[in-house]
Amino acid sequence: MAAVELSLEERVSLLYLLWRAEQRGKRRPCLHHLLQELRLDDGRFQRYHRLSLGQFEDLLSRVGPRVARLDTNYRRSIPPAERLSICLRFLATGDSFRTIVFSFRVGVSTVSQIIPQVATAIWDCLVDDFMAVPSPGDWQSIAEEFQERWHFPLCCGALDGKHVQTKAPPNSGSMFHNYKGTFSIVLLAVVDARYRFRVIDVGGYGRTSDGGILANSTFCQALQAGTLHLPPDQPLPGGEHRGAQPHVFVADEAFPLRRELMRPFPGHLLPLEKRIFNYRLSRARMIVEGAFGVLSSQWRMYRHSMELRPEIAEKCVKATCVLHNFLRCLDERGAPAVRSVAPAVVEPLQSLGRVAANNSSREAVLVREKFMAHFSAEGAVTWQPKE
Structure with a gap:
């Protein structure tokens, strides 16, 4: 059989194909x-x-x-x-x-x-x-840890939002443009007394306030509908005469005051009782700020503006949050306790809205006043007047 004569270009192409085939078969x-x-x-x-x-x-x-x-x-x-x-x-x-x-x-x-x-x-x-929806027993354990570690009774978590910088999608206008002058999606999180994320909501538009993000979340709907399965109302420690009080979440002034959501008293020239309440609430609320700090220090993608589409950025944020819990649980217990329950993430709704922080129910105002009186009486700690 006669040999086939190949041109120089054909020989180079053949050698390249053979090399690629060899490389694909290697590790x-x-x-x-x-x-x-x-x-x-x-x-x-x-x-x-x-x-x-x-x-x-x-x-x-x-x-x-x-x-x-x-x-x-x-x-x-x-x-x-x-x-x-x-x-x-x-x-x-x-x-x-x-x-x-x-x-x-x-x-x-x-x-x-x-x-x-x-x-x-x-x-x-x-x-x-590592981020299962807390059961009533879990909420009770979280409240006991907040009382033991941070001296805030009946607290089931600290709530706050974090802006995650990302690039603006095409034709999105000012939807993702936040008050800091950057483009972002919002991570809304509830953190327990051990700096672990218990409920997260990722993907809110950067232009929306923290109160608006909360209003558009399934977490808020469950909180209003009473389907979070929080423990029943209990008296404050040593404050049985004040009656049973609800279990609450603590947040900053960007969030509304509600029966199950405590925010500080507004203003600067406040009476001593209100300043003590604000200090005790701030001390418990700073846990969520610390958790965000640990998260951004461990996973430094948060220190840059991510060149990702919002839906990809959401996946990365959710991965880092559950990895955060994964690492903390392994460090604390050595091995996790496995439970098969529904995920704790809540998907954001598409509608936008704002919450007026001063539109509080009378019941919510009374609950905050009961906590304020408790912190200045039977719930006082020896070092709080110095703060």
């Missing part, structure tokens, strides 16, 4: 060497991924089956460990996709697909164990 040397080197030093591994080696392996065992892909006749799939490493590196740094590309030797389109896929898998695989 990814960059990741292989990178992870192997990091595994030798747990400190460097933790600085790179924000998780220790043991925590990484635990997380990989949970999300690995969800993010694994099948090999084909043309190429081997990217291993689950590499997919998880890519996502964690982005959450830990907020680097651009091109920086991630240079580190892992993959394409930009590959990274843009892996990050939302893995972030979604992290949320789906961890939410039932």
Whole structure:
């Protein structure tokens, strides 16, 4: 059989195709060497991924089956460990996709697909164990911890919102433009006495106030309808003569005063009793500020304006919140207690609205006055007048 004569261009093309086929059949040397080197030093591994080696392996065992892909006749799939490493590196740094590309030797389109896929898998695989909707017993335990640690009785959580900077979507106008002059989505969170997120709502428009975000949330609807299953009303410690009081959430002045939602008294020249109440409430409310601080320090994507579409940014925010609980639970207990209940995230509604902070019911005003009187009498602490 006569040999076929190939031109120079055809020979170069053939050699290139053979080289590509060979490379596709090989393992990814960059990741292989990178992870192997990091595994030798747990400190460097933790600085790179924000998780220790043991925590990484635990997380990989949970999300690995969800993010694994099948090999084909043309190429081997990217291993689950590499997919998880890519996502964690982005959450830990907020680097651009091109920086991630240079580190892992993959394409930009590959990274843009892996990050939302893995972030979604992290949320789906961890939410039932680490951010489940609190039961009545859980709410009671949270209230007892707030009383023990922060001297605020009948408190089921601290509530606040955080603006997460992102780029404005095309044709969105001022929808995501906030009062700080940037574009953002809003993370609304309820935090317990141990700095853990118990309920989150992600995706509110940046232009909407915290009160408006609360009004548009399913959490607020459940709070108004009484379907959060909060514990029954109880007397304040040592204040049985004041009658049974509701369990409440504490928030700042951006939120409305309601029967189950306490906010500080407005103004500066206040009587001593009101100043004491504001101080005690602020002391408990700062827990949510601390949780946001730990979150943004651990996952530094919050320190940059994310070049992501809002729906992708929401997935990343939810992933970091449940990872925050994952790390805190492992540090505190060594192993989590597994419960199969509904997720605690609440999806934001599409309608917008504002809440007038001064439109409070008479019942809410009376509840706040009972707490104020309690803090200045039987609930007083020895060091509060100095503050």
